[in-house]
Amino acid sequence: MGVLDRLGEGGASVSDLAGPAGMSLTGMKKHIGILEEAGLVRTEKRGRTRWCELATEGFDEAAFWLEEFRRRRHEQLNRLEEVVERRKRERQT
Amino acid sequence: MTGLNELHKTVVTLPADTEIHTERIFDAPPEVIWDCFMDPELLKQWLGPDRLEMRVDEFDARPGGKWSYVHIDSDGTEYRFFGEFVELDRPVRAVQTFNFVMEPQPPPSVDELNLIPLENDQTRLVTKTTFESREQRDGMIQAGMEKGMNEGYEKLDSILAGRER
Structure with a gap:
């Protein structure tokens, strides 16, 4: 199971995550660091461990970008379709 | 034209970290679609x-030929794009490089256009854009978001002003 899938079920410490993922503590720390930089994971120090949670707003933002791209591309291809229709009619006459 | 847009949905996918794919079906043979891409008019x-x-x-x-065009805003701001045709095989496949002019100039992305003939004179259009990095691809999507959002706000403005879009 991926780290993000695991965190989707709830928060966990870095060492909770490392074991099941078959990674060293250092490796997992690095991995979490990358996810944190990407805005997908949020961490905080709790006693002697680092606690990790999904940063849901990061996912919302990513999904929003893609949705906007999709919408724009769709609009553009709708216009292409109109030009295609006109072109087809011109060819027939 | 009824229901055409329902049937002809654009499918956008991100199959790899540096790619954007789009797919769409059109009610016309590949030659017609090709001309809509390759005739500047x-x-x-x-x-x-x-x-x-x-x-x-331009x-x-x-193959090897250059293209460039600008999109011009109502306030006169110009957004310039340029690139080079790499492969042109009418009406099947086209490959070209694509740049959006900005400082500093990022490396070009590569646009592939594939037109697959279907039954009943339909065409499946498949585009694949490959970027240098994931960062660059996400930047492209982000740029689209900004534009799209502004367009959305403009439409909202019109609605609030009680006008037709």
Whole structure:
């Protein structure tokens, strides 16, 4: 199971995550660091461990970008379709 | 034209970290679609965001030939794009490089256009854009978001002003 899938079920410490993922503590720390930089994971120090949670707003933002791209591309291809229709009619006459 | 848009949904996917794929079916044979991409007079009728004027400055549609065009905002701001045709196999496949002019100039992305003939004179259009890095790809999507959002706000403005869009 991926780290993000695991965190989707709830928060966990870095060492909770490392074991099941078959990674060293250092490796997992690095991995979490990358996810944190990407805005997908949020961490905080709790006693002697680092606690990790999904940063849901990061996912919302990513999904929003893609949705906007999709919408724009769709609009553009709708216009292409109109030009295609006109072109087809011109060819027939 | 009824229901055409329902049938002809655009499918956008991100199959790899540096790629954007789009797919769409059109009710016309590949030759017609090809001309809409490769004839600048037709291209400027549909390419680009809503309400931006398009001016084609260069369009030498043969391998190694250059193209460049601008999208012009109502306030006169110009967004310039340029690139080079790499492969042109009418009406099947086209490959070209694509740049959006900005400082500093990022490396070009590579656009592939594939037109697959279907039954009943339909065509499946498949585009694949490959970027240098994931960062660059996400930047492209982000840029689309900004534009799209502004367009959305403009439409909202019109609605609030009680006008037709």
